[in-house]
Amino acid sequence: MAFDWLFFLEVLIAGLLSGAMYSLVALGFVLIFKASGVFNFAQGAMVLLAALTFVRLVEMGAPLWLAGVSTLMVMVVLAMLVERLVLRQLVNQAPIILFMASIGLNFFIEGTAQGVWDSDVHALDLGVPDLPIDVFGMLISQFDIFAAAMVAALVVVLAVFFQKTRIGRALRAVADDHQAALSVGIPLQTIWVVVWSVAGVVALVAGLVWGSKLGVQFSISLVALKALPVLILGGFTSVPGAIIGGLIIGAGEKLAEVFIGPFVGGAIESWFPYMLAMVFLLFRPQGLFGEKIIERV
Amino acid sequence: MSETAKPLLSVNNIEVIYDHVILVLKGVSLEVPEGGVVALLGANGAGKTTTLKAISNLLHAERGEVTKGAIEFDGEQIEKLTPNALVKRGVIQVMEGRHCFEHLSVEENLLTGAYTRSGGRGAINRDLEMVYGYFPRLKERRKSLAGYTSGGEQQMTAIGRALMSRPKMILLDEPSMGLAPQLVEGIFETVKRLNTEEGVSFLLAEQNTNMALKFATYGYILENGRVVMDGDAETLGSNEDVKEFYLGLSAGGRKSYRDVKHYKRRKRWLA
Ligand SMILES: Nc1ncnc2c1ncn2[C@@H]1O[C@H](COP(=O)(O)OP(=O)(O)OP(=O)(O)O)[C@@H](O)[C@H]1O
Numbered sequence: 013m014a015f016d017w018l019f020f021l022e023v024l025i026a027g028l029l030s031g032a033m034y035s036l037v038a039l040g041f042v043l044i045f046k047a048s049g050v051f052n053f054a055q056g057a058m059v060l061l062a063a064l065t066f067v068r069l070v071e072m073g074a075p076l077w078l079a080g081v082s083t084l085m086v087m088v089v090l091a092m093l094v095e096r097l098v099l100r101q102l103v104n105q106a107p108i109i110l111f112m113a114s115i116g117l118n119f120f121i122e123g124t125a126q127g128v129w130d131s132d133v134h135a136l137d138l139g140v141p142d143l144p145i146d147v148f149g150m151l152i153s154q155f156d157i158f159a160a161a162m163v164a165a166l167v168v169v170l171a172v173f174f175q176k177t178r179i180g181r182a183l184r185a186v187a188d189d190h191q192a193a194l195s196v197g198i199p200l201q202t203i204w205v206v207v208w209s210v211a212g213v214v215a216l217v218a219g220l221v222w223g224s225k226l227g228v229q230f231s232i233s234l235v236a237l238k239a240l241p242v243l244i245l246g247g248f249t250s251v252p253g254a255i256i257g258g259l260i261i262g263a264g265e266k267l268a269e270v271f272i273g274p275f276v277g278g279a280i281e282s283w284f285p286y287m288l289a290m291v292f293l294l295f296r297p298q299g300l301f302g303e304k305i306i307e308r309v
Numbered sequence: 310m311s312e313t314a315k316p317l318l319s320v321n322n323i324e325v326i327y328d329h330v331i332l333v334l335k336g337v338s339l340e341v342p343e344g345g346v347v348a349l350l351g352a353n354g355a356g357k358t359t360t361l362k363a364i365s366n367l368l369h370a371e372r373g374e375v376t377k378g379a380i381e382f383d384g385e386q387i388e389k390l391t392p393n394a395l396v397k398r399g400v401i402q403v404m405e406g407r408h409c410f411e412h413l414s415v416e417e418n419l420l421t422g423a424y425t426r427s428g429g430r431g432a433i434n435r436d437l438e439m440v441y442g443y444f445p446r447l448k449e450r451r452k453s454l455a456g457y458t459s460g461g462e463q464q465m466t467a468i469g470r471a472l473m474s475r476p477k478m479i480l481l482d483e484p485s486m487g488l489a490p491q492l493v494e495g496i497f498e499t500v501k502r503l504n505t506e507e508g509v510s511f512l513l514a515e516q517n518t519n520m521a522l523k524f525a526t527y528g529y530i531l532e533n534g535r536v537v538m539d540g541d542a543e544t545l546g547s548n549e550d551v552k553e554f555y556l557g558l559s560a561g562g563r564k565s566y567r568d569v570k571h572y573k574r575r576k577r578w579l580a
């Protein structure tokens with residue numbers, strides 16, 4: 013029997029598209045980790061908060077754009093609160109303390125999100141149906157294409173923001189050497205608010221995409237767990253690493269499920285990413301694109 | 310100092326404590342006149358860096374605190390101001406060990422120095438050219454990541470980055486650290502030029518006493534968190550004890566001022 017290339021491509025593309033969502037969540041981690049040194053356990057809760065806020069506003073009759081803008085404002089306010097009440101208080105503390113604080117933050121955000129809104133499952137419809145269309149003979153979900161385009165657009169906007177703007181440059185400076193950044197007059201507090209807001213935007217996009225696919229419910233905060241293998245693969249400090257790592261994990265798990273799964277009894281999709289990450293850890297602990305440690309002699 | 314004009318910077322009898330318990334500066338006073346180049350000298354651990362960080366308020370990020378005394382810049386009390394506010398007022402520190410942003414290009418490093426400025430792109434580009442004028446080498450390396458440039462180029466980048474904030478005063482911490490002697494000479498000459506041509510005042514912390522006194526107009530010697538001596542650069546340079554202990558001109562090896570019985574310490578903080 014000839015190998016069915018068309019089918020292989022179909023699976024690969026579906027995998028890459030769902031991988032784009034993993035990239036997004038991982039990206040949120042990387043941004044916060046680089047700029048404020050926090051391994052942000054609350055990333056998943058931020059996704060939940062964003063999705064829930066958005067869907068509830070839509071249910072209350074707000075048009076999509078208004079719900080989007082309002083949710084963005086909520087995420088910015090969250091960033092300001094985090095800076096005020098957490099980061100500013102814990103400046104100069106050990107990373108583990110910041111990590112613990114983010115665990116607390118996680119429960120706080122989850123609790124608040126579900127307290128203010130509710131803990132039911134909400135259907136989210138962005139107006140693009142999850143129906144397959146025919147692309148060069150392959151069947152690809154229309155929604156997946158839309159989602160991938162949205163992710164790509166976000167990545168481009170972020171890249172331009174980081175590379176070309178004054179604030180973006182300051183952000184990278186803080187990530188590199190926060191003492192030096194302070195010495196040239198870059199106010200760390202402002203930068204932290206900006207970076208947590210950007211992570212909020214990323215969480216919103218991730219929440220919309222995941223929420224449309226799975227329904228907005230508590231379990232979407234667990235997408236953060238999918239980010240972990242992505243981070244191990246891509247490196248905790250690399251933006252391109254998060255993106256490519258997400259794509260690899262997404263494609264890898266789908267291909268493994270379809271082509272290896274049948275031989276081992278199926279259902280390997282759920283653990284394959286972790287295994288891939290572990291194997292990777294053995295050979296390249298700094299990740300695929302782990303930031304080059306510049307050493308001068 | 311005997312100038313009648315008010316100094317640009319005056320540090321009055323400050324005490325600095327790290328971590329709430331470690332007393333490092335025990336009453337340091339010094340002045341930098343407008344347009345001056347003042348050297349702050351002393352051995353390892355004397356408190357030079359701490360003094361500069363007290364002025365630029367980078368201390369705060371290291372859990373250090375000015376617990377006594379006052380610092381005045383351009384007629385204003387500044388101990389409570391953030392580094393951001395201080396840079397806007399025209400005091401900026403170039404840290405020991407250069408601290409360039411390694412993953413940013415040389416030019417991006419320079420541009421971060423302009424963060425606090427509100428002026429448009431035009432003024433910033435002019436200043437970029439001004440910096441390249443003083444450090445032509447940086448223009449050649451502008452696209453390289455700072456992490457891959459040489460120690461000398463990094464020192465130039467760090468000074469250039471500070472210049473981009475259009476400072477009245479630069480607090481320059483050990484520019485000679487780890488650099489070849491000719492390079493050090495070059496850096497100091499540029500500092501002197503920046504001083505005369507751009508009107509930037511300098512407070513210069515150095516262990517390289519010889520070089521610092523050659524380019525400075527006035528100097529303070531710190532020991533153990535106290536100013537033990539100060540005077541014109543020439544006076545200090547020709548002082549027997551300075552020669553012996555800081556310029557390495559004696560056969561007897563280095564000792565501390567504390568061992569010198571005949572030396573009359575000048576306690577500025579009592580004056
Ligand atoms: N963050 C800190 N916490 C506690 N103690 C500190 C800290 N920074 C410096 N010290 C102590 O303060 C004293 C003065 O240090 P400082 O760095 O100011 O000296 P220095 O004159 O700049 O020395 P060097 O020539 O080696 O740079 C030293 O004894 C040092 O151990």
Ligand SMILES: [Mg+2]
Pocket residue numbers: 357358359405482483
């Ligand atoms: Mg020092």
